[in-house]
Amino acid sequence: MAFESEHVLVSETAFAVRDRIREICAGLPEAEEKIDGFGHTTFRVRDKSFVMMGEGEKGWGGNCNIKSDKETQQVLIQKGPYIRAPYIGQHGWVQVANKEIRDWDEFRELIIEAYLRAAPKKLVQAYHQQ
Incomplete structure (x- = not known):
């Protein structure tokens, strides 16, 4: 996985x-x-986002947006702490405040599902063959 060296995150919570x-x-x-x-x-x-993070300059901890489908989005919103992501929520994306993430197993599953939604079929197959 390639990483960018410059970042715009500022808080310890966002970095973690x-x-x-x-x-x-x-x-x-x-x-x-x-x-x-x-x-x-x-x-x-392949240049398709599946997770986006943002944070204000004051370092309040920020939010994480995860690509989802509309059915999963509704379930996550009902149980919380996820909300419909501003601007991209109509496409199924959900948002959670970084400091509100408590269930890391669930969060991990959501990220993998988001990746599988964005990835081309050959990469989905490659993932399942690992």
Whole structure:
């Protein structure tokens, strides 16, 4: 997995979440970390985002947005702490405040599912053959 050296995250909470996401993505074929044009830390596969992180300059901990489908989105919103992601929620994305992430096993599964939604079929097959 390739990592960008420059970052726009500022809080310890955001760095800790980013590092855990890096660990999860390390096992995903062709997953990359990049800073997008809006300054968000993104995790992508073949230039398709599946996780996006952002944080204000004051370092309040930030949010993590995860690609989902609309059915999963509704379940996650109902149980919390996930909400419909601003601007991209109509496409199924969910958002969680970094400091609200409690169930890392569930979070890991959501990231892998997001990757599998964004990845081309050959990479999905490669992942399942690992």
